[in-house]
Amino acid sequence: MSFGLVSRLLTINSRHLILKPNLINQVHNLSSNKTINLFFVDRNGEKLKAKAKIGTSLLDVAIDNNIDLEGFGACEGTLSCSTCHLILNKENYDLLKPPTDEENDMLDLAYGLEPTSRLGCQITVEENMDGWVFVVPKEVSDARG
Numbered sequence: 001m002s003f004g005l006v007s008r009l010l011t012i013n014s015r016h017l018i019l020k021p022n023l024i025n026q027v028h029n030l031s032s033n034k035t036i037n038l039f040f041v042d043r044n045g046e047k048l049k050a051k052a053k054i055g056t057s058l059l060d061v062a063i064d065n066n067i068d069l070e071g072f073g074a075c076e077g078t079l080s081c082s083t084c085h086l087i088l089n090k091e092n093y094d095l096l097k098p099p100t101d102e103e104n105d106m107l108d109l110a111y112g113l114e115p116t117s118r119l120g121c122q123i124t125v126e127e128n129m130d131g132w133v134f135v136v137p138k139e140v141s142d143a144r145g
Helices: 003-012 014-031 058-064 101-107
Strands: 035-041 047-053 085-087 117-119 133-135
Touching: 035 058, 047 058, 101 117
Parallel strands: 035 133
Antiparallel strands: 035 047, 085 117, 085 133
């Protein structure tokens, strides 16, 4: 959605003007080209560097960087499997927004669940994540069956 389209939508009905700052920020974040460096530790213990665009999901970061994590993101981010299961260190985990009930339901089906487990499709890259390490568990489970 272009900025012009957002502006036109906001002037149609005055009650939409309240949402203007949020919509503009969302459009800005989607078009941001700022990147940071993240690391994935694959199932073999190899540390892989990835360029991560601010505002994208960790699932998209792995895909965009052609990081081969067998079975990772099988549902393409629709929150219907647990194949993008990642483990964070406690300090970084605590800086994220809490997981939703739906994410927790999927995590309950994941192998190797840890107290700091999250799904990569549900984590949005932010500037403060520069240098963070995400560990892919040794085993993978696809909750779709």
